Amino acid sequence: MKKILLGNEAIARGAYEAGVKVSTAYPGTPSTEITEAIAKYNEIYAEWSPNEKVALEVAIGASVAGARSIVCMKHVGVNVAADPLFTLAYTGVNGGLVLVVADDPGMHSSQNEQDSRYYAIANSIPMLEPSDSGEAKEFTKLAFEMSEKYDTPVMLRSTTRVSHSQSFVELEERNEVGVKPYIKDITKYAMMPAMAVGRHKVVEERIKKLAVDANSMSINKITYKSTKIGIICSGVVAKYAEEALPDASILKFGMVNPLPMEMIKEFAGKVEKLYVIEELEPIFETQIKAQGIECIGKEIFSIQGEFSVALIKNKMLGEPIPVADTTLPVRPPVMCPGCPHRSVFYVLKKLKLMVTADIGCYTLGAGQPLNAVDTVVCMGASIGMCHGVDKALGREQSKKTVAVIGDSTFVHSGITGVVDAVYNQGSSTIIILDNSTTGMTGHQPNPATGRTIRDQVTHQLDLEKVVRACGVNSVQTVDAYDMVAVEKAIKEELEKDEVSVIIARKPCVLLTKEIKTPYYIDNNKCKKCGMCMKIGCPAIMMTKDKVFSIKADQCVGCGVCLQMCKFDAIKLGGKN
Amino acid sequence: MANILIVGVGGQGTLLASRVLGNYAVLTGQDCKLSEVHGMSQRGGSVVTHVRVGNNILSPIVAVGDADIIIAFEKLEALRWRHYLKKDGMMVVNEQEIMPMPVITGAMEYPNDIKQKLQEVCKNTLFINAAELAHECGNVKVANVIMLGALAKNLGFKYEDIIEAVKMTVPARFLDINLMAIEKGFNAK
Incomplete structure (x- = not known):
């Protein structure tokens, strides 16, 4: 049977047909849909792991135990997983292990455009690269065969245009390969120096053999x-x-x-x-x-x-390329109407703070008109960087600096930053923007949501308890929409000579899908001050002659603009 | 071979439209490749989906200057992507205006001569008030399917085939309103 599939869905199908038993991942564009699609196959155990390092370690455990396992991530995720990866190259596998990495040339949704092929070279492990969905499925299956044949992890590299393009795939049956017996062998699986010396030889011989065999592989x-x-x-x-x-x-x-x-x-x-x-x-x-x-x-x-x-x-x-009209107003991505991050960023801007930010929807707080972000580097960097600013410039600057990080990113790699700041007697103020989801990648659950990838109820990681356990004594939780409360909390915590955490909580509006009555602007009361425009809500418009209005079909009734208007001109009950 | 570009603003439903076209290809036994945008660019940004239907398709992306038809869910986006159009290509443009952030903040103005500019580069431009037609259907969100109906008509797709493709794509509980939308789009002038 032929079916039209996204490249990522085709990789998932390949894993299914290859008899994969365990699948792990942390979401990251353009790789996310692989694991979402795998989760639809009941034969495969699937999980969102807190980060890529843990995801790979779980996959290694499953492989050593004898099962075929797949772990998927975006290119920068491999940086996080690099530590186990380099040594996995030495141990090799028991059940086949495939690491899927999706690169993002052109940076549609990434902070850099690193090339994952370097990781395959650096690790001396094979890497396959499909060109469409059909190959994505075939190469995934082949990767498992190679993994077991050569006793090596295999990387499967995709790029945005393979992951996010759809083309036809021939579906086949699942091959129940079962689980290989586990035989204890510390010379292979326990990488202490004496064992690793022996395994490094194996790695070098293996890659030489692969290089010879490459000349007769039909995929070249x-x-x-x-x-x-x-x-x-x-x-x-x-x-x-x-x-x-x-x-x-x-x-x-x-x-x-x-x-x-x-x-x-x-x-x-x-x-x-x-x-x-x-x-x-x-x-x-x-x-x-x-x-x-x-x-x-x-x-x-x-x-x-x-x-x-x-x-x-x-x-x-030498053929010319038709060019776009660059004089048009650009249309960068923006926070959605009703986004709970908007109000927090407006307060940060108003207080003129230095903001070390992180990776997620709230990165959009860097754009106009909020323009409230100073730095974005990698998952979790906000907290370490805030502490660095504190230690470099002292208390005067740390009173004017905050770290901003989302709930999923905090669990991914923010916690160790908090431990560091407390342990080393810092005075950082950290804001966790808890929108109860992994937003930018399309609303995946995470440990702080209390739901699994298959939407089963599980233990909900309590962010407040976590930071308290790290040694943070000053913890406040505020409603992210309530700008007065947010401002008060930030001012209070900045004054404290200790590490403090503010949890600004409100679920993502795309998640709740709650339909509230939209607002409208009463032009009899509007003094045309333009304050409502300063929050950068796409639902609020202004004509050239300064007539303000709210688009009822876009407004979700969050009420943040209401708090901006001093003249009671914003009222409930907007109509299309 | 039809090279189709679906352009608009993140959240307008370009993905659904492209998936209907994918199923149309399945139904009519043609090869097809689609290229979508996920992740950050989706959040209210300018988005483009490439659809190619025909025989033995290689690139999943329509080459610049090679689109047979551009279907624009928003007027300014039609102008932004018009360089993708073939010399004798066609445009189907939703009259809806969505202000981009530089316009909202007052840094720039929304161009007021879009219609004229589009007609200069492409005589074969059809304007549709999809928002109004969607409103008639009872849900502004089906504007994407209305545009799809207009696209199907102008590419010479059989009405029954595109209806079947919608049935394959849309969940049953939203089917009635989407079928109404496709009909309105197909018959839009």
Whole structure:
């Protein structure tokens, strides 16, 4: 049966058909839907883990125990999981283990555009890269076979355009591979120096064997057409290249580490001009040039951004690319109407505080008109950075600095930051924006929501108790919509010479879907002061001649704008 | 081969529209690739979904200058993405205006000559008041399906096929209103 599937759903289907028993992940665009789709297969145990490191460790445990396991994350998630990953490369597996990583060239929804292929090289482990949904499913299954055949973790790399594109997939039955017996072997699974010395040899031999075998793997494929131009590529770029230059010969890697050098040499010898087209880093190109093979790559193709059919035609054939009108007003993503983060950020702006922020919807507090964020680095960084500001500039500055972090991000990697600030006698003020969900990635539950991936009720991590256990004595919980309470709490906690935590709580409006009566602006009472516009709510509009209005179809009745108006011009009961 | 671009503002339902088109391809036995936007860009930002229906499709993204039709759920977004259109391509544009943040904050003005500019670059531009038609259906949220109806008509899709595709995509409890919406869009002038 053929079905149209998202690349991520196809990876999930591959895991299902491969007989996977355990699946773990922390949500991250563009990888999230893999685990959401896996959770629909009852044969597979699925979980959202608190972070990628834990997710990988759970998967390693399942693999050592003998089950096939899959762990999925976005590119920056691998940084978090890198510690177990580097040693997993040494231990190898029992049941097959596949780590799926989704890169985000062009940064549709990421803080950097690092290239995960470097991790495969650094770990000396194989990495496969599909080019569409069909291959996504096939390569996932193949990855499990390779993992067990070569006794190695296998990385499966996707990019946004593979993960978030849909194409046809041939569905097959699940292969119940069962669970392999676990045999205690500390020379393989307990990586102390004496054992690790032996295992490192295994790693080096394994990758050499894989490099030889790569030359005969069917997923590395040469298609000879005209030999005037030869193109080396992988993933979705192979589709772009074939469409842009239908007459060119193409060597497409299905396995992007290690590379099939004999195949490359043969291909390079047969084509007149050799191009390497790869998004992000010059990883193939560097290895190919190191063999003394002439090729053109990053001389013409950028390290930054996504490629496309038009870009390849432009770079190789000189065809112009039609350009967008850049004089139009831009439309950046914004906090939704009724977003509980908006009111908190308005207060932070009003108090002119330095704000070390974090990764999530609230990163949007950096945009106009709130413009209330100073820094965004990585998951959990807000708390460590706030403590760093405190230690660098002392109490005067720490009275004007707060860390802002969401509930899911706090559980992911905020807790250790709190432990540090308390232990080292800091005076940070930390605001946890608890909207009871992992918002930006599409509303996944997390330990603080008390629900599992399959929406079962479970222990709800009590954020207040957690921070108190870390040694924070001053903890306040406020209604995020109540700007007076939020302001009062922030002012009080900033004055305290100790680490303090404010939990600004209100569920995400997209989650509650509660329909409240919208507000409207009474133009007889409106003094045209423009205060309501300062919160940057997309539901509030102003015409050129300063007539203010609220769009009833967008307003969710949160009442934050009501608190901005000093003239009682905002009233309940807006109509379309 | 039809290269379709669905553009709009995050939250307007471009994803659902593209999924109906995916099912349309399944029904009519054609190859199809869709490319969507998830994550941060979704939050009220400018969004684009690529749909390609035909034989042996390679790239999941429509090349710039290669779209047969652009269906814009919002007027300014039509202007923003118009460079994707083929020379003799067509545009179906919802007359709705959604103010972007620079306009809300007063830093910029919402262009008042969008219709004129669009007609300059594309004579074959159809404007639809999808919000009003959606209101007639009883829910402003079905504007996306109204636009889809108009798209289906202008690409020469059979009415029965697109109806079937909607049935495959939309949950049963929302089916009636969506079928009403597709009909209104299909017959919109």
